[in-house]
Amino acid sequence: MVILAIETSCDDTCAALIKANCKKRPSFEILSNIVSSQVKLHAKYGGVYPSLAKREHQRNLPKVLAKALANGKNPKIDLIAVTVGPGLEPCLWQGVNFAKELARKLKLPIVPVNHIEAHIFANLITRPGLVEGFSTGRPGLVIRFPAICLVVSGGHTQLILMKGFGDYKILGETRDDAAGECFDKTARILGLGYPGGPAIAKQAVQPCRKDIPAEYRGRTSIKLPRPMIYQKNYDFSFSGLKTAVLYDFKSRPPKVRTSKEYIQKMATEIQQAIIDVLIHKTLKAAKNLKAKTIILGGGVAANEELRKQFKSNVKCQVSNVKFLVPPKNLCTDNAAMTAVTGYFHFLKKKTPKENLRFPTGQGWKKIKADANLRIENSL
Ligand code: KG4
Ligand code: ZN
Numbered sequence: 001m002v003i004l005a006i007e008t009s010c011d012d013t014c015a016a017l018i019k020a021n022c023k024k025r026p027s028f029e030i031l032s033n034i035v036s037s038q039v040k041l042h043a044k045y046g047g048v049y050p051s052l053a054k055r056e057h058q059r060n061l062p063k064v065l066a067k068a069l070a071n072g073k074n075p076k077i078d079l080i081a082v083t084v085g086p087g088l089e090p091c092l093w094q095g096v097n098f099a100k101e102l103a104r105k106l107k108l109p110i111v112p113v114n115h116i117e118a119h120i121f122a123n124l125i126t127r128p129g130l131v132e133g134f135s136t137g138r139p140g141l142v143i144r145f146p147a148i149c150l151v152v153s154g155g156h157t158q159l160i161l162m163k164g165f166g167d168y169k170i171l172g173e174t175r176d177d178a179a180g181e182c183f184d185k186t187a188r189i190l191g192l193g194y195p196g197g198p199a200i201a202k203q204a205v206q207p208c209r210k211d212i213p214a215e216y217r218g219r220t221s222i223k224l225p226r227p228m229i230y231q232k233n234y235d236f237s238f239s240g241l242k243t244a245v246l247y248d249f250k251s252r253p254p255k256v257r258t259s260k261e262y263i264q265k266m267a268t269e270i271q272q273a274i275i276d277v278l279i280h281k282t283l284k285a286a287k288n289l290k291a292k293t294i295i296l297g298g299g300v301a302a303n304e305e306l307r308k309q310f311k312s313n314v315k316c317q318v319s320n321v322k323f324l325v326p327p328k329n330l331c332t333d334n335a336a337m338t339a340v341t342g343y344f345h346f347l348k349k350k351t352p353k354e355n356l357r358f359p360t361g362q363g364w365k366k367i368k369a370d371a372n373l374r375i376e377n378s379l
Contacts, residue, residue: 001019001020001022001076001078001343002017002018002019002020002031002072002075002076002077002079002081002358003017003020003077003078003079003080003081003339003342003343003346004016004017004068004077004079004080004081004102004339005080005081005082005083005112005113005335005336005338005339005342006017006061006065006080006081006082006095006098006099006102006112006187006335006338007082007083007115007118007333007334007335007337007338008057008061008083008084008087008091008092008093008095008213009040009085009086009087009091009092009095009115009155009333010048010053010087010088010091010095010099010154010155010333011038011039011042011048011053011056011091012035012036012037012038012332012333012334013036013038013056013061014033014034014035014036014064014333014334015034015059015061015064015068015076015335015337016030016031016032016033016070016334016335016336016339017031017032017033017065017069017071017072017075017077017152017339018030018031018093018125018129018339018340019031019075020340020343022347024074024286025128025129025308026124026129026335026343026344026347027128027129027311028124028126028339028343030125030179030336031068031071031072031073031075031124032067032068032070032072033068033334033335033336034064034067034068034071034185034335035332035333035334035335036060036064036091038053039053040069040193041056041076043193044195045194047181047184047185047188047194048089048090048154050089051090051152052191053090053091053206054090054091054093054094055087057091057094057309058082058094058367059308059370060145060217060355061094061095061098061288063076065098065102066357067086068335071112073293077106077108077344078108079108079109079110079111079322079342079346080099080102080106080108080109080110080342081099081104081110081112081113081338081339081341081342081343082095082096082098082099082100082110082111082113082338082339082367083095083096083115083118083296083318083335084096084112084113084114084367084368084369084370084373085115085138085369085370085371085372085373086114086115086116086156086370086371086373086374087115087155087369087371088371089154089369089371092370092371093369094175095369096235096367096368096369100364100365100367103364104364106261106297108240108287109346110364111233111342111345111346112344112367113244113338113341113345114341114373114375115338115373116151116156116158116160116298116375117168117375118337118338118340118341119151119153119297119298119331119337119340120149120160120162120295120336120343121295121298121340121344122326122330122331122334122335122337122338122340123142123143123295123297123324123325123326123336124142124143124337124344125326125330125336125337125340126326126327126330127142129141129142129325131143131165131220131344132150133375140210142264142324143162143293143295144234144292144322145163145164145293146161146162146163146284146289146290146291146292146293147160147162147283147291147294147295148160148161148162148198148282148289148291148293148294148295148296149161149294149295149296149298150282150294150295150301151179151295151297151298151335152179152180152278152296152298152300152301153178153179153180153182153298153299153300154178154179154180154195154299155178156173156174156178156182156298156342157171157173157174157178157179157180157238157278158170158174158324158375159170159171159172159173159234159236159281159282159285160276160375161285161289163356164297165344165348166345166348168375168376169376170193170235170375170376171234171285171289171372172234172235172236172285173235173236173282174235174236174237174238175235175236175376176237176238176239177237177238177239177242178198178238178249178297179195179236179238179274179278179300180299180300181194181238182238182239182242182270182274182298183195183196183199183200183270183271183274184196184197184199185242186200186202186241186245186270188196188240188379189231189245189264189265190203190245190249190251190267191196191258192267192314195261196280196339197299197300197302198302200267200270200271201267201286201304201305202267202272202304203263203264203268204269204270204272204305205264205267205268208288218230219323220263221336222248222265222266222269224241224244224248224269224270225244225273226273226277226280227239227240227241227275227277228277229276229277229280229281231372234279234284234371236277236278236279236287237348238274241270241274243264243271243334245270245282248265248266248296254330255366264373271303271306274300275305275306275309276288276308278306278310278335279283279306279309279310279313282294282310283314283318285315285328286318286321287317287318291318291321292320292321293323293324294310294314294318294321294322294323295324295325296310296323296324296326297325297326297331298331298338299332299333301325301331302328302329302331302332303327304328310323311323311325348356
């Protein structure tokens, strides 16, 4: 079956067409995956400006859909999936209303999708196999339960226990800024532009980079805090890290703080401080809760150093646990992950029946955007 998905939770206008094959083990073919980024527009604000993003979504949605349909060679569509939350409310509504109107016109069922769950399910797009608990097909499981999921994006940092498909418990989350937000804000302090994650990663010194003097590679003389790392809970806090960066930056003479050496040292330390906290808390949860799978997702999961260090720490510390991270281009916001998540819900018929039958049922009308949607309560 072919799923058309729409995603507008933040500043990317996304549409995707995914072909799902479910003879024995679900596998997916990306027919098209269009992301229209508003990065340039928001760069001058150093973050996303919601009313501007909403206007851009409205303007871009028809174009992005047309491109997705053309690139996917206009297949027959069977199902529509749309992100309903969490995210920026005005942005979410643009996508939700657009998808509902499409469902009405095309007389197709529509499935609401939680954006955080979609970041988790992004891991299944390129991995044929089953989620434990699905009755169809043979084993060859991709996700075995319990799974510990870390979703790290510009708006969220959540550590989630997944006991089964659709069975979630948020173990902890950030009390203030999200990990991606910390990258974005500290990059702004250093004058590195938006989005901050890739900008900081580019400056951060890789141990293997030969163009960097040895004394700067992989270690720095700047020492930032690792907020809440040894606290017993699974919560995070990144605003103190941002403040520490600001204080250090302001304490340096202008000549020093604008130097290549300082920027590189600081970027390396910011990235490592975030990585240390994320890995420590996730592995602690995995050990305590006897996880069989660790799942990473969200824009920050595109960070090369985070991926590398996660992999090696899982291997050393919990070697029997499977580690999943999506390909980099599927970590940041996209509608392919929305489609795949919608498909699994459709398979499981978790969605209220009336939502799946248009226009006979009226349930589709109840689909609404919810900026604060919690993964525990969705669907
Ligand atoms: O998941 P996403 O695309 O959007 C939200 O749902 O928020 O995540 C965007 C966030 C931004 O904060 C961006 O700076 C961060 O992901 N990001 C990265 C990298 N690529 C994107 N952070 C660190 N390293 C990266 N390579
Ligand atoms: Zn996201």
